[in-house]
Amino acid sequence: MKKILFPTDFSEVSKNAFVYALKLAENIDAEIITLHVYELPVVNNTDGFPSYLVEIYDVVELSQFESYKGQIPLLRDIAEANNLGHIKLSHELLMGDLVGNIKEISKKEQIDYIVLGTKGASGLKETFLGSTASDVLSNTDAIVLAIPEKSHYSQIKNIAFTSRFREKDRAALLKLLKLANGFAAKVHCLYVKTPSSDLKEVVLADWQLLFKNENVDFHIVENENVEETILHFTETENIDLLAMLHYKRSFLEGLFHFSLTKKIVHHVQIPILALHEN
Known part of the structure; x- marks a missing residue:
């Protein structure tokens, strides 16, 4: 257990x-x-x-x-x-x-x-x-x-997962999907594409193929303001849980160039899940 x-x-x-x-x-x-x-x-x-x-x-x-x-x-x-x-x-x-x-x-x-x-x-x-x-x-x-503080429990139907489509993110998504299945929730894998992003189409296609049988959607949003984009995404997609990968360098940092989660947690009123990198 x-x-x-x-x-x-x-x-x-x-x-x-x-x-x-x-x-x-x-x-x-x-x-x-x-x-x-x-x-x-x-x-x-x-x-x-x-x-x-x-x-x-x-x-x-x-x-x-x-x-x-x-x-x-x-x-x-x-x-x-x-x-x-x-x-x-x-x-x-x-x-x-x-x-x-x-x-x-x-x-x-x-x-x-x-x-x-x-x-x-x-x-x-x-x-x-x-x-x-x-x-x-x-x-x-x-x-x-x-x-x-102001997040009162409601059924978890939609989970957002911020990703850079790397191997570490893939392992974290697999772990998250097990949790999501328990809640019968859909996972929305979000990539915020900035001018400096290096995501290749073949990588995205590989992920979509790998997870084609899972309850997961992939979203590529172009915007140079990563934080604002994630906040907007949680609202428009009715996200009930925001999942991020915890890199060992510091608290939920390393996913982007600044302490994204520590800033977001002051603004959103949905739970934040910190996943460990393997």
Whole structure:
């Protein structure tokens, strides 16, 4: 059985993303491991470690445990409300660094997907985007699904996949098609042709032949503004999920000449799927 890691702070953003985690689990036959991470208060002290700090830390840990224990039934309620009470759930409450714990659990449990709730302007933005998300992506083998704050689950019918029609993209598309088939969704493979593009017609023909029996359409759009084109495409094609290939150089960079996904995630309200290169 596949495994999904779902880090949560029990905010409304996280609860909204949990529905996506549940739906994903149902479609790929996976279990979900929820993760809540807390940190002990930092105390500047030059006179050693006073005994009262032990009591403070004990109180903090007990408070976190009680709060966490109270939130678990709420997650089960969300599952039941979406007719997904049969999804297997387990829970982890850990102290320390969020990213470090995500890495450790991902490796120990051989996590297949990490589902993250994201905010656009503050709060989880710094936690789940930028360098932190880059660190998670670069140090785990899991596929990462980022759910924007205002993205409420609806049936996934159309998935956009940005591509440069290279071997790495082909392997990623094959992986994505397995996911799409679980949702009975169509994949729209998008190539934005700029003045500096080097796509050859024979390459495109080869891809079309290779995937002729799959539920995938190929779109070549000429425009020098890549970001604007992708945003427009997600709107005109009623895209429910935007998939991009994560290159190891940095967080979803390398697909184009700038940090496309980090800019897009602030504007679109559809989930973004980060696939790893092989």
